[in-house]
Amino acid sequence: MKEEVQQPTATRGWIRPYVRKQAVRFLAVSLIATLAVACGAALLFTSGYLISRSALQPYNVLMVYVPIVLVRTFGFGRAVIHYVERLISHDMVLRILSAMRVRLYRALEPQAVHIRSRYRTGDILGLLAEDIEQLQNVYLRLALPYTAAVLVYAAGVLILGYMDAAFAVLIALYCGFLLITVPVVTLLASRVIRKKHLKERSLLYQETADSIFGMNDWLLSGRTNHLLERLAQRQAAMADLDRRNRRKEWRAEWIMQCIGGGAVLLMAVWAGSMSTSGQFAPEWIAAYTFVTFPLIEAMVRAGQAVIASPDYRVSTRRLQEVEAAGTAEMEAKTETTTGVNSPAAPADASAEASADASVAAPASIPSINIKDGPSDAFIHLDGVGYRYPGSEGWSVRDIHLKVQTGEKIALIGRSGAGKSTLFKLIQGELAPQEGRISIAGVEAQAAREAGLFSVMNQQPYLFDTTIANNIRLGRQNASDEEVMAVAERAGLGELIASLPKGLETPVRETGSRFSGGERQRISLARVLLQNRPIVLLDEPTVGLDPITEQRLLTTLFQNLQGRTLIWITHHLTGMEQMDQIIFLDGGKITMQGSHEQLLQQHERYRQLYALDQPLL
Numbered sequence: 001m002k003e004e005v006q007q008p009t010a011t012r013g014w015i016r017p018y019v020r021k022q023a024v025r026f027l028a029v030s031l032i033a034t035l036a037v038a039c040g041a042a043l044l045f046t047s048g049y050l051i052s053r054s055a056l057q058p059y060n061v062l063m064v065y066v067p068i069v070l071v072r073t074f075g076f077g078r079a080v081i082h083y084v085e086r087l088i089s090h091d092m093v094l095r096i097l098s099a100m101r102v103r104l105y106r107a108l109e110p111q112a113v114h115i116r117s118r119y120r121t122g123d124i125l126g127l128l129a130e131d132i133e134q135l136q137n138v139y140l141r142l143a144l145p146y147t148a149a150v151l152v153y154a155a156g157v158l159i160l161g162y163m164d165a166a167f168a169v170l171i172a173l174y175c176g177f178l179l180i181t182v183p184v185v186t187l188l189a190s191r192v193i194r195k196k197h198l199k200e201r202s203l204l205y206q207e208t209a210d211s212i213f214g215m216n217d218w219l220l221s222g223r224t225n226h227l228l229e230r231l232a233q234r235q236a237a238m239a240d241l242d243r244r245n246r247r248k249e250w251r252a253e254w255i256m257q258c259i260g261g262g263a264v265l266l267m268a269v270w271a272g273s274m275s276t277s278g279q280f281a282p283e284w285i286a287a288y289t290f291v292t293f294p295l296i297e298a299m300v301r302a303g304q305a306v307i308a309s310p311d312y313r314v315s316t317r318r319l320q321e322v323e324a325a326g327t328a329e330m331e332a333k334t335e336t337t338t339g340v341n342s343p344a345a346p347a348d349a350s351a352e353a354s355a356d357a358s359v360a361a362p363a364s365i366p367s368i369n370i371k372d373g374p375s376d377a378f379i380h381l382d383g384v385g386y387r388y389p390g391s392e393g394w395s396v397r398d399i400h401l402k403v404q405t406g407e408k409i410a411l412i413g414r415s416g417a418g419k420s421t422l423f424k425l426i427q428g429e430l431a432p433q434e435g436r437i438s439i440a441g442v443e444a445q446a447a448r449e450a451g452l453f454s455v456m457n458q459q460p461y462l463f464d465t466t467i468a469n470n471i472r473l474g475r476q477n478a479s480d481e482e483v484m485a486v487a488e489r490a491g492l493g494e495l496i497a498s499l500p501k502g503l504e505t506p507v508r509e510t511g512s513r514f515s516g517g518e519r520q521r522i523s524l525a526r527v528l529l530q531n532r533p534i535v536l537l538d539e540p541t542v543g544l545d546p547i548t549e550q551r552l553l554t555t556l557f558q559n560l561q562g563r564t565l566i567w568i569t570h571h572l573t574g575m576e577q578m579d580q581i582i583f584l585d586g587g588k589i590t591m592q593g594s595h596e597q598l599l600q601q602h603e604r605y606r607q608l609y610a611l612d613q614p615l616l
C-alpha cells in the first residue's frame, strides 16, 4: 500500500474528499457490486426459466442444456464477482481509513497537552474507538450498496421500459418509494430516539471512564454496589432506547419487505398478462417473477443503510469538531513560534553549547543547545494571567517573576491558589492569555519542545519492568554504568545492592514493591539521566514522613545543584535552601523573597515557618 492518500483539510469534510480521491476504485467497486446483483438476478431469471421449461418435460435434456449451463455460470460468477467486490472495496476502505487515522492523529497531536482539560476521556475513547470505524461503514454499508441499488434500479426500469413503458413507470414509482420514501420517513420518525440514544451513550462512556479513574475511592467508600447500580441503570436506559430504535427499524424493514413482495406480485401479474397477450411464452413468467427477488433485496439493503446513516453523521461531526480545534491550535502555535514575541535563543546559550548533548529542535523552533549539566536557562514571567476555558475568574493573574540560571524557587500556597496552573504555564502546557513567558529567550512551549524541562511529580509512575528500565525512561540509550551511577547519586545504591538481581529487579505492577521515598528516588534517577537544565518539582515529598522527606530533599538539592529548580510545595520545610520563595493566594503573588528576607520582613512568614517545622 504505497499509494499515499492526500490529507484533505478540515474544511473538506470526512467523506467526500476520500471518495473523490478514490474515485476510480469507487466507480469500479460500484460497477462490480452492480454486476454481482445483476449476476444474482440472471441466476434467478434463468433458474425460473429452467424450472418452467423442465416442468413442460422436454423430450431431450439438450432442450434445456443452455439454461443449465447458464444457471451454473451465473451461480459460480456471482460468488466470484462478490469475492472480487469485497476484495477491492475493503482494500479501498482500508486505504481511506489509514489516511483518516493519520488525519485524526494530526488533529489530536497539537492538542495533546490540553486533551484532558478540553475533552472528556469518554468522548476521546469514543472518537478513537468508534468514529473512524463507523466511517468505514459509510463506504461499505451505505455508499456502495446505495450506488449499486440505484444502478440496478435504473437498468431494471430501462429494460422494462423497452418492453412496456407504462409498466416501467409504475415499477419506477413503486421501487422509488422503497428506495427513498420509506427510509426517509423512518429516519424522521426515529430522530428523537436516536438523539436520546446518542446522549445516553455519551453519558455512559463518561460515567464508565469516571468510575474507572475513581475506582479506588469507590472501593474505599464501600459504595461499589451503588456505582454498579448506577451503571446498570444507565445501561438499561440505553438498552431500552436501543430496543425502541430497533423496533422502528424492524417496522421499516417489514414495510420494505412487504413492498418488495408487492413488487414480485406485480411482476408476476404483468408477466402473466404479457404471456396471455402472446408477447412471450409462458415459461418466461417464472423467470420474470424470480428476477424481482434479488433486485428488490438490493434495494431493501440500500434502504436499511440510509436508515442507519445518522450514526455516521454524528461521527463526522465529532471528527470535524476535533479537527477544527486542532487547526486552531496549530495556527496559534505557528503564530507563537514565528511571531514577534519569539526572540532567538540568547547568544550565550548557543556559545556554551556542547555537541554531545544538544537537543534537536523542530525546524520552526529556535534551536536551544543544552550542555552537559546546567546551562543558561532564564525564566521570565511578565504580567502573566490565565483563565481556564469556561471559567469566570482568573486562576493566576499579574504574575511577574524573574528566575536566574541555577536559582531555586519555591511556589507555596494553599489548595487552589494557582500553583499547578503557574507550573503548567511555565512548562508550556498552557499558553498565557495575558502577558508573556520567556524561557532561555524563547516561548515556554518552544522550551518544552526543545526538552529544557525535567519534571518530578507527586506520584511517579513505575512500569512493570526492571528498575534499570524504569530509570532508563530518562534516556533510552543510557549504558548500565550510567544507570547505576545515577541510581547511586539518587541514594538507591544500598537498596539495589541488597536486591539479589540488583538493577534488574522487577518493580512489579505500578512499583508496588517500593516505598514512596524509594519511588521518588527512582524518579530522581530518571531526572538525573535526562540531564536537563530546568527541573520542576511538583510536591515530590507529599505523603512522606518528615525524616524521609528531609533525606529526600537533601539528596535532591545536592544532586540538582546548579540547575534551575522550581518546586511546588504546601509547607515550609527546606525553605532555607531556596533562593526565592513565592507565596500565591487567589492566583496572585502575595509574598516574595528569600528565606532571610521573608523572615525579616513578614511576621506572617515567621509564624508559618515556626508552625511548619517538623517534629523530628
Ligand SMILES: Nc1ncnc2c1ncn2[C@@H]1O[C@H](COP(=O)(O)OP(=O)(O)OP(=O)(O)O)[C@@H](O)[C@H]1O
Residues within 6 Å of the ligand: 117, 388, 389, 391, 395, 413, 414, 415, 416, 417, 418, 419, 420, 421, 422
Ligand atoms: N482544568 C480546569 N478548569 C477550570 N478551572 C480549573 C482547572 N484547573 C484548575 N482550575 C481552577 O484554577 C484555580 C487554581 O487551581 P490550581 O490547580 O492551579 O491550584 P493549586 O494551587 O495547584 O491547587 P492544589 O494545591 O490543590 O493542586 C482553582 O480555582 C481551580 O479550581
